Amino acid sequence: MPDAIHVRLDALASPPPTAAARDSAAADELRAAWRARPNGRTFYLETFGCQMNVHDSEKVAGVLFARGYRQVDAPDDADLVLYNTCSIREKAAQKVFSRLGQVRGVARDGKVIGVLGCVAQQEGEQIFERAPWVRLVCGSASYRRLPELVAQLEAGDTRVTGLELDTDETFETDFTRRDNPFRAYLTIIEGCDKACAYCVVPMTRGPERSRTSESILREVRGLVELGYTEVQLLGQNVNSYRDPSPARLDFAELLEAVAEVPGVRRVRFTTSHPRDFTPAIVRAIERQPALCDHVHLPVQSGSSRVLAAMRRDYSREEYLERVAWVHRARRPISLTTDIIVGFPGETERDFEDTLSLLDLVQYDGAFSFKFSPRPNTAALRMPDDVPEEEKGRRLAILQERQREIQQARNERLVGQRLEVLVEGRSRPGQWAGRTSSNRMVNFTSPEPPALGEYREVVIHRAGPNSLVGEAVI
């Protein structure tokens, strides 16, 4: 595998933002690569779902850029229309078929319509039956074959598929087109070997396979050359990482190695599975200032009975043990989570256990959802016995409780100075950025800050989802 060239949108259009990056060989190389081979073809790419999908799309776009394609903003203007899909919730999957209906007319004009990602893997060739105008169906475990599949389409093949799941390969490309100019995503582990009863991922993304630590560190060094200071390591279970190279780094060691790359100022990682979360990860965060003060640790339910039914591989007590490691850390580490309400068999008592867990843990953020049965999962065979209205009631109660917790936790930050990475303007005269703990801060500044720089901000006000302050000169 040659060294990757990471193509960033602004780097393509203009010089990268830092002097070091402007002068770097990598930046020169990527400009040359971009200019070298335009082929007159265009693509449109829409992404649904999680950060893994967002980053997969960055790599898919990189593959197409490398073949000389240009990206456009509307399916009507594209030769190749791609949907990178998510099937974790029913609504997201439905949206894809609605999109496919909308582009039926476009397909009649000879354009190629393709479905990528989880819906592609889950529905497979049945997509051709439901939407015969689709010509490409490719699951994420087959993205390495994308250049070959696109070449087949260019050669006139009517239908091509990449649906193999049984792979030990990860999707590493020579080109990645990065959309976020401040935070670079890197996938370090793909797939999932767990079997949560509600989840389609093991069926759509295949078994767990990790990249070598050497390839990850090489990519991080390349990102620094391009001017990135913040990287986010991604994996469905990022902390299940197992280095396949002789270095045999475990996840905590990899975190430290990434944090020590000169020029890296912030390292994030998501999503951690509680079963594989270790005290060594907390110790690494304590030791390395570049590791952000934030852990996303999905709990899903506060009831051990429901966790067992969900096949989550930990109990409420085991989860709280991990939270205690985080709470005891020498520097404050913010905790966020994911919660499902209304899982089959969830009683009022189970739900109360989830609410009491919120009180105990004091999360800084939570993504919460009503259970919805998904195809090919164990939960599909369980009676979906919590009525929809009751699921809605529980969700509203949980979200209100969590909102109060976040408000109280954020109010404690009023008067503190926090370092913010400036990411944009929230309104005229006001800038927005994130703290190491992943809180959004909107702030004014006596001198306009540059995007991508770090600023100290004094917090004046707090809401449940963001802070307001003023930059310190």
Ligand code: SF4
């Ligand atoms: S750990 Fe569970 S929820 Fe997460 S991707 Fe694997 S099966 Fe899905």
